[in-house]
Amino acid sequence: MRRGGCLDWTEILRRGGVPEPPGREEALQPVVRQWRARLRKRKGSQEIEEKIEARAYHVALAECRQRFKDYSIILLKEWTQS
Numbered sequence: 001m002r003r004g005g006c007l008d009w010t011e012i013l014r015r016g017g018v019p020e021p022p023g024r025e026e027a028l029q030p031v032v033r034q035w036r037a038r039l040r041k042r043k044g045s046q047e048i049e050e051k052i053e054a055r056a057y058h059v060a061l062a063e064c065r066q067r068f069k070d071y072s073i074i075l076l077k078e079w080t081q082s
Helices: 009-015 024-028 057-067
Strands: 033-041 047-054 071-078
Touching: 033 057, 047 057, 057 071
Parallel strands: none
Antiparallel strands: 033 047, 033 071
């Protein structure tokens, strides 16, 4: 009944016969958002634009730095359908 020193309320409610609320599983899933990254080649003037899927800004930034090592990040913002 204890998990990591804390009470496991999900287990307590399940044993008590309380049903899971509808939509709980979907609500627990991390929200993945789309980010627009505009990058410029470090040696040269070539610019590219990429769409990155990540749950938060810092995750998108880390992925940009990892995937595009030869590029400088010009812009990184949440993708909007406009």
